[in-house]
Amino acid sequence: MKSIVTALVGAIVAFGIAAEARAQDTIAKVKQAGVIVVGVKNDYKPWGFLDPSGKIQGFEIDLAQEVADKLGVKLEMLPVTAANRMEFLRQGRIDMVIATMGDTPERRKQVGMIEPNYYAGATNVLAPKSAGLKNWADLKGRKVCAVQGAYYNRRVSQLYAPEMIVFPAVPDALKALQGNNCVAFLFDNTLIVSTLAGGDPQWANYEMPLPSEDPQLWAIGVRLDDLDAPFGKLLKDMSVNWHKSGHLVALEKKWGIETSPYLVETQKKLQ
Amino acid sequence: MKVLLTPRIEGFGGSRWLKPIASTRALAAVVFVFLASAAWAQAAAPAAQASVMSVLWKWAPLIFQGFLFNLLVSVGTMALGTVLGVFLGLAQVSPYRGLRRAAWAITQFFRNAPWLVLLFYAMLILPFQIGPVALPSWLKAVIGLSLPVMGNIAEIVRGGVLSIPTGQWESAEALAFSRRQILWMIILPQAVKRMIPPWMNQYAILTMATTLISIVGIQDGLTMTRAALVAEARTDLLVPMYLMLLLMFFVYCYPIARATLSLERRFAVKI
Known part of the structure; x- marks a missing residue:
């Protein structure tokens, strides 16, 4: 009986093992792993939702893909909920979160919010x-x-x-x-x-x-220590470009979202 | 020796094994409800939209994958719950009073606590990783759900052991078996037969309860069904889509229930 228990515990532990190299710099870590793990929604059309093959798609997924492309790595998406997304980010299970997350002062104490925000509802x-x-x-x-x-x-x-x-x-x-x-x-x-x-x-x-x-502004979230590190700066630069080039407005059109006044104003302000 | 001590257990052949007529009828009833709801939804839908059946068919593989994940969690939970429950149940019939009382208290606590609350506790209290070992959320869910299962299995084991007439203990003692030998070689082999039907019953209940994990953000069959509904954005699909998931659970759990019933009859002690 003892050996069975040992074997069971061993099996559980083996299942749970996920190599977790928590490097200081997220960009270095992501590049080394060749993959960026992003927390997304898969039940919030049209921001992040499933197609019948199980692939997640949507407005936010397009943005996440662009971040992955910029870093030259593969995009891995982990479906998150409002209750677990900040926890996952802090734990390092995901490197970034883009999941219809409202930018509030309370959340800013726990998560680095990337500005300019990509949407306002x-x-x-x-x-x-x-x-x-x-x-x-x-x-x-x-x-x-x-x-x-x-x-x-x-x-x-x-x-x-x-x-x-x-x-x-x-x-x-x-x-x-x-x-x-x-x-x-x-x-x-x-x-x-x-x-x-x-x-x-x-x-x-x-x-x-x-x-x-x-x-309510929505923001991409990163770990607090990433906010002023190269990773956070990269995301801020990308976000500025998304606004300036009208990319976000185009994405809204692509996913059938009514153009939000916030995006039009921000685009004007930045130009 | 074992043969001498075996009580009279009724042994039907295959005659009372699954009753094919009853199970076919029940299945037909569920399929009928399913088709009726799909037809009703179809009639209510405008002509321009895809037919309900074709939409269900499109999403079925993905939802089935989610359902398989429910089964995986149910098997893992049952394995863990059974191992823990056997020890706890045996501790309840221990000759040591302190151990007996402690085991009784633990059993009662976990048997009478709501499953969902125990699940929440497991998700919140268990760390994200123990040392270098990551503890993914599905594993936390398995641990959380195995607690009430453990309590129920403990009662099944205790009841099974106590159901063996004391004469068995006394005659074994007269033959100079140690307590441990009596338990493992004489009592348990007989008791196991009586424990199997309630154990299977517990498993069927657990399998249906695994949909609780969708509440804590794990991507199970129910989560997938919801995601599919979000992606389709058609309220007329709500009933047929949930029914499809229900049908999957039914097809899996109903035979277990039938088998439990026939095993119960088969192992019933003649009075």
């Missing part, structure tokens, strides 16, 4: 026209569908006191909205615009009735 709701919503205060006491872990959930529920029904993923929440389980679906405004602009007849009687609120 704001909060709005998708609601049936028949609901007749006019302003945010109309949500008070009414049922609002939302998605777990979204940064705007807390702010909206504190300010406007709706009855929040939280779902694990976007399709579940949208289904609930269509089933009249809630009066509105709380989400990122550009995505709502894209959904409505898609011409899908199932959304013909829906609208985005409220003024967008709480603009």
Whole structure:
């Protein structure tokens, strides 16, 4: 029995071993390994989502690929969630994170945020026209569908006191909205615009009735000590170029995202 | 010697092995629900969209891969849980009072704790690496899920051992076997037969519970199903897509349930 236990423990340990050379300089480490590991979303269309072959694609994936190409290494993507992405980065399991991450002061204490930010979203709701919503205060006491872990959930529920029904993923929440389980679906405004602009007849009687609120910048995250190291500088340079060349606006078009005013303004500012 | 001490165990041949008619009916029922939901979704969908069945077919390989990962986790968890549970169960019938009490307390604690909470604890408390050895999140999940399995297996082992009539112990002692010999050579070989059906039952329950790991960000069948739903952005797919995953679990778990039932009958003690 003892030998079986030893063998089992041995097997578990062997499975778990992943050579983890934590070099000081991330660029050197990545180049030596020939691969950069990037934390991405695989359940957030069109930023990062799956195709049927299991490949992850999307707006953020294109940016990650460009970083890998610039370094001349292969891109390895690790799907992350809002709950584990900063932890993975700190642990060194990923070298960089580009996963619809909002740039907040609290997060800046843990993660290096690359500026200029590659996107800015704001909060709005998708609601049936028949609901007749006019302003945010109309949500008070009414049922609002939302998605777990979204940064705007807390702010909206504190300010406007709706009855929040939280779902694990976007399709579940949208289904609930269509089933009249809630009066509105709380989400990122550009995505709502894209959904409505898609011409899908199932959304013909829906609208985005409220003024967008709480603009939130999204950022690529690196480890804090990488922020002012060559890796962070490289990413900042790339980000400036993405803005200047209009690359980000082009990517928005490619992935069917409504052009966000933030990108247009930043492009003007940098030129 | 063992033959002399074996209690009367009923031995049916293959006559009560899987009842083919009942299992076919159950499977047919699930397939019917699946097809009906797909047809309903199809009828509701606009003509321009791809048919529901073709979309499901497109995503099936990826979701099946995720499902295989669930099975991998279930096998690993069962192996670890069984090894730990056997020791814990035997400790519950130990002649040492302190050991017995401690084992009882541990068993009760893990049997009556919610699986998801134990899973969260394992994900949060276990380090990302122990020394040079990395501890990937799926391995943490295996450890977390094996705790309640351990508690339940311990009860199965304890019950199995206690179900052997005390006469067996007494006659073995009269033949000068040591306690250890009695346990390993006489009691356990008989008890194992009685433990196998509840053990299989536990495994089927565990397999279905492995979808909990999707909540802690592991890419299992449920995560893949969600990702597919996000990528398709069609709410009409929600029911058929989840049903497809359910069907995979059903096809795997239902035969186990049937086999458990027939084994139970086969090993039942005649009174």
